[in-house]
Amino acid sequence: xxxxxxxxxxxxxxxxxxxxxxxxxxxxxxxxxxxxxxxxxxxxxxxxxxxxxxxxxxxxxxxxxxxxxxxxxxxxxxxxxxxxxxxxxxxxxxxxxxxxxxxxxxxxxxxxxxxxxxxxxxxxxxxxxxxxxxxxxxxxxxxxxxxxxxxxxxxxxxxxxxxxxxxxxxxxxxxxxxxxxxxxxxxxxxxxxxxxxxxxxxxxxxxxxxxxxxxxxxxxxxxxxxxxxxxxxxxxxxxxxxxxxxxxxxxxxxxxxxxxxxxxxxxxxxxxxxxx
Numbered sequence: 001x002x003x004x005x006x007x008x009x010x011x012x013x014x015x016x017x018x019x020x021x022x023x024x025x026x027x028x029x030x031x032x033x034x035x036x037x038x039x040x041x042x043x044x045x046x047x048x049x050x051x052x053x054x055x056x057x058x059x060x061x062x063x064x065x066x067x068x069x070x071x072x073x074x075x076x077x078x079x080x081x082x083x084x085x086x087x088x089x090x091x092x093x094x095x096x097x098x099x100x101x102x103x104x105x106x107x108x109x110x111x112x113x114x115x116x117x118x119x120x121x122x123x124x125x126x127x128x129x130x131x132x133x134x135x136x137x138x139x140x141x142x143x144x145x146x147x148x149x150x151x152x153x154x155x156x157x158x159x160x161x162x163x164x165x166x167x168x169x170x171x172x173x174x175x176x177x178x179x180x181x182x183x184x185x186x187x188x189x190x191x192x193x194x195x196x197x198x199x200x201x202x203x204x205x206x207x208x209x210x211x212x213x214x215x216x217x218x219x220x221x222x223x224x225x226x227x228x229x230x231x232x233x234x235x236x237x238x239x240x241x242x243x244x245x246x247x248x249x250x251x252x253x254x255x256x257x258x259x260x261x262x263x264x265x266x267x268x269x270x271x272x273x274x275x276x
Contacts, residue, residue, distance in 0.1 A: 053096070053108040059115040061214035065260035068093055068110055072264055078104065082267040084257065086250035089114040089212060091257055093265055094272070106274045114253060119146055119209035123220055123239070130227075131235045137165045140205075148206040156202050164199035168226075168233055201226075205237070211249050214256060220245065 043050050058064050072080060072095065079102070082093040090113040098104030116124070126139055140147060140162045149161035156164075205222045220239060227234040239245075258267055 053105065055108075056110040058110075058112055059213060061112065061114070061256065061260065064091075064110060064112040065257075068261045069264055071095060071110065080265050081272070082257075082261065082265045083272045084254050084267055084269050085271050086247075086253070086269060089250065089253055091253075091267070092272070093261070097272075112257075114212035114214060116212055117210050119143060119207075120211040123207055123209070123222070127222070127237055127239045127242070129236065131237070133165055133168055133233065133235065136235045136237075137162050140165070143207070146207050146209050148208070149202040150204045150206065151200050152203050156200060160199060161202040161205075164201045165235070167199055168201065204240075212253070215249060215252050218245070218249070 056064075056067055058067070072078075078096050079099045080093055080095045081097045082091060084091045090111065092109055092111045094104075094106045095108040095110070096104035097106045122139070122143060131139075140149075140158065144158050144162075147158055149156040149158050151161075201224075203224055205224070207220045207222055208217055209220070210217050221241070222237040223240050225236045225238060227236065254267065254269065261267075
């Protein structure tokens with residue numbers, strides 16, 4: 001009587017001898033092998049791949065648009081589709097997604113992720129941080145070419161604004177009034193500490209920069225606040241209307257991309273995940 005191992009060996013040899021191949025759509029071939037009749041994709045052993053697929057990743061809108069338009073094929077079954085993730089300022093085109101009637105593999109893609117400029121990253125890094133006079137003054141010096149200073153409604157020379165920050169001092173006065181302002185804050189009913197300077201103090205800054213490569217220049221308003229609860233003033237910059245302006249950047253991103261490839265690829269706001 002043949003045991004289990006012998007039967008499995010005979011079965012394996014029969015499968016090898018039969019050289020069974022399963023031909024799928026698109027020219028894909030699978031070989032049936034022993035070991036519980038597992039399959040093996042023969043594509044890696046062929047002279048060429050059964051179909052083109054890959055994944056481009058770039059930060060350049062120009063290169064991305066060129067690749068997408070050149071990569072499209074005149075095939076109704078390919079049905080490309082694009083998805084824009086406004087939170088991440090990125091877009092992804094799937095060239096072979098197909099449709100419900102003729103679904104594709106969705107594994108031939110191109111992804112664009114906009115790269116923030118150095119100036120915009122500098123703004124993001126400093127907004128909301130507690131800064132010393134020296135730190136803020138040096139930051140203003142580094143990015144002076146992008147900045148316009150203001151003292152209330154009046155324009156202020158950037159050099160004068162930096163000098164005003166550097167020469168800021170603290171003056172203690174005694175009074176019973178309690179108030180909070182951009183350049184002053186009451187520590188108690190009897191002890192008010194107010195930031196003073198021998199120069200005119202700026203109240204806000206207009207920072208002009210291209211936020212992401214490929215978008216138009218934007219004007220970002222930074223409001224200056226002075227916290228005077230210690231021997232040295234602590235300075236903060238607040239991005240006025242940050243959330244609304246970020247939404248504007250995202251909308252501009254979609255509009256630019258729509259102008260570049262919208263004629264060839266339908267674009268949808270959101271992300272897409274292939275089902276299992």
